[in-house]
Amino acid sequence: MSIPVVARYRAAPGRLPEVLELLAAVAPLNRAEDGCQRFDVFHDETDPDVIVILEQWATDDHIAAHHASRHFQDLVLGRLVPILDSREITRLKVVSE
Template sequence: MSYVVVARYRTQEGEENTVLALLATMAAASREEPGNLAYRVHQDTEDPRAILLYEEYVGEADFTAHRATPHFQEIVLGKVLPLLDSRDLLRCAPRPEVRA
């Protein structure tokens, strides 16, 4: 059972390309983490300032470890967050009683 995080970002006007470039670097580094199963960056087709991240980890502890990495601290906290108007996180665990 994996642990999923969905982050919704709204960039400041004109900062979407800068944020996407930073997230490309972030995604590459995050995919190398031992507990990371997926790190995907999506951009809204109608509103380029709306960005969605889909992150999947083996477990919640792996996500916690991810947030402590130097690349998260430097890129997300240090560079991306100051370029956002808003940020929402949805942390999800699978529901075993509901199967596909």
């Protein structure tokens, strides 16, 4: 069974355009990764500094490979995370389909 992941990012004040630009660059790279079944980026309609990302991965090994990838290390950890006020990642377990 695949693994859903929800990421909730809050951009630092004035940094939302950069956050969106980096996510636009990283999204197709993530989608092309082996085991990535979904990677969709959403903008919160009620809080303009919040971005929600819905991901789905085939296995834990695919998530580990994603976290080890060059683009995750360079773009996400190296450039995106420093311009966030907060970052919350939640791994989910499917209880019904």
